[in-house]
Amino acid sequence: MKLNERAENYEPVEFKNIADFDKIPVDMETYQKEVIYVEGEEPKLEDFVKLKDDKEVEYEVKVPKRVLAQLKAHLEKNPTIKNFSVAKTGEGKKTDYTVIPLTE
Numbered sequence: 001m002k003l004n005e006r007a008e009n010y011e012p013v014e015f016k017n018i019a020d021f022d023k024i025p026v027d028m029e030t031y032q033k034e035v036i037y038v039e040g041e042e043p044k045l046e047d048f049v050k051l052k053d054d055k056e057v058e059y060e061v062k063v064p065k066r067v068l069a070q071l072k073a074h075l076e077k078n079p080t081i082k083n084f085s086v087a088k089t090g091e092g093k094k095t096d097y098t099v100i101p102l103t104e
Helices: 003-009 065-077
Strands: 031-035 044-052 058-063 083-089 096-102
Touching: 065 083, 065 096
Parallel strands: none
Antiparallel strands: 031 044, 044 058, 083 096
């Protein structure tokens, strides 16, 4: 296909961050896959979940290691947590995540 044809048919892919979802169940199935962040470097194994938005569109969403660590700490203190949300601040390498247990 020619570049101009590709451009005419182009539809941007929408990506979601874990912080874009209001409620995440703690018992969701996770899976790992290799991700290459810098060309030429070894791939890194990352954790992912599949989450649906309000319109029931499913997204593959990375679970940052900071989120896993905080969720672990919350579950150690309160193993009955069923759902949580994530607040995100910053961008790029300065991104920070805060896990918020939900009481529903």
